[in-house]
Amino acid sequence: MSHFTYQDGVLHAESTPLPQIAAQFGTPTYVYSKAQLLGNYAAYADACAGRDALVCYAMKANSNLAILDLLAHQGAGFDIVSGGELLRVLAIGADPGKVIFSGVGKSEDEMRLALEHGILCFNVESIPELHRLNFVAGAMGKRAPVSLRVNPNVDAKTHPYIATGLKANKFGVAFDDALDTYRTAHxxxxxxxxxxxxxxxxxxxxDAPLLEALDKLIDLIDTLSHEGIVLHHLDIGGGLGVDYGEVGEAAPVPVADYLGRLFARIDAWRARSHGGRPIKVIFEPGRSIVGNVGVLMTRVEYLKPGVEKNFCIVDAAMNDMMRPAMYQAWMKMAPVVQRDGNADNYDVVGPVCESGDWLARDRVLSVEAGDLLVMHTAGAYGMTMASNYNTRGRAAEILVDGDQVHVVRQRELPADLFKLESVLK
Structure with a gap:
């Protein structure tokens, strides 16, 4: 269920009317639902109950400390891709022993930081990275736990910018090279x-591509075992989609259904090939945990009729939400207060000085200047991809818990943006 619902024609986050948040904190503003977040995480946790499994939230989707803290208290681990993300985990007092470090370009400083704090594992993506990590660990008198990110050459059938499992992608070790790379690491x-x-x-x-990738990993694990390289965990990654509300878009596979099918294959394999030998299963969900947890609320500045297009100009922009401009992503736009009246077709655009600054195209809206709109399913890859282009401060972030409203990130002011700069004397 969604925790963003209309009550008497006014959109609420849980029990809190969004106009109240706009009046108090301004716009553009990200608004998150605590109940939605905990429910999304519970879908994974419940499906993993009774199993040796760990859900490592992919925090690149949304790294707000309040989000991380709530998930850590539910037992989540974290999938990180930078030293800065590890510092966020440490800042909330979470267990670094439940951290997986992914990414193709780990620096020596990042490796040292992770080794100092005893993370669970490095997901290594190349032979040069193996040698660098071996050098850093040796210099520190430590041993680095590693898994290899294997690229199975499986077509995920998604946008090319977010497909990561094909031969042409920069990520992972090619499947044909994986055995030799494991020998090198060993x-x-x-x-x-x-x-x-x-x-x-x-x-x-x-989930068919995910299960196809799983089958290839299972075959490789068996091959490695015959060579005396025994693995203790299987990390199938993340990637499950969310419903953005686009007409004609397929419904995302339910978490419980996907995990059920995945565990069934793992159980059959273990019984067949390993006599029941246990192996920990790790997941790295991001978008499916936080995507529908948040909305981006924005105010209409102007309605601008045109010869070919009508423009609804709002105070949010591509620097606040990059997905439409970067991926041509479709994101649902809706009024905060439903109004009767004539609707028109609009492109919803922001004030940034780029033709690519658009949030939605060809949307039928009944709207006037001063109205509030929301972009739904904006909890993932919104704030984490935000920028200060055109010297625009990033939006405030608000977390709603029933009728309680918490500021979990203050709005940036212009002075915040240039306080680290200096002029020549």
Whole structure:
């Protein structure tokens, strides 16, 4: 169920009317639902109940400290892709022993930071990275736990910018090279080879590619076992999609259905090939945890009729939500207060000085200047991809808990943007 609902024609986040939030905190503003977040995480946790499994939230989707803290208290681990993200985990007091470090370009400083705090595992993506990590760990007198991110060459059937499992993508070790790469890792003196990882892409509405990738990983695990390289965890990544409300778009696969099918395959494999030998299963969901947790609320500044297009100019822009401009992503736009009256067809655009600054195209809206609109399903890859282009401060972030409203990130002011700059004397 959604925790953003209309009550007497006014959109609420849980029990809180959105106009109240706009009046108090201004716009553009991200508004998150605590109940939605906990419910989304519970879908994974409940499906994993009784199993040796760990849900590592992919925090690149939304790294607000309040979001991370709530998930950590539910037992989540974290999938990070930078040293800065690890520092966020440490800032909330979460367990670094439940952190997976992914990404193709880890620096020596990032490796040292992760080793100092005893993270669960490094997902390594190339032989040069193996050698660098072996060197750093040796210099520190430590052993680095590693899994290899294997690229299974499976077509995720998603937008090319968020497909990561094909030969042409920068991510992971090519499947044909994986066995030799594991041999190299196993021979390095300061590495412990503990797992295997895979992530084929994002916004997947069908779990067939994920299960195809799983079958390829299982075959590789068996091959490695015959060579004496025994793995202790299987990380199938994330990527499950969410419903953005686009007409004709397929419904996303339910979490429980996907995990049920995945665990069934793993159980059959273990019984067949391993006599029931246990292996931990790790997941890296991001969008499916936070996507529908948030909306981006914005105010209409002007309605501008045109010869070919009518424009609804709002105070949010591509710097606040990059997905439409970057991915041509369709995101649902709706009024905060429903109004009767003549509707018209609009492109919803922002004030940034770029033709690519649009949030929605060809939307039928009954709207006037001064009205509030929301972009739904904006909890993932909104604030984390936001910028200060045109010297625009990033939006405030608000977390709603029933009728309680919490500021979890203050709005940036212009002075905040240039306080680290200086002029020549």
């Amino acid at each position: 021979a390095l003196p300061h590495l412990d080879v503990v797992g295997i990882d895979c992530h084929i892409g994002s916004q997947l509405l069908d």
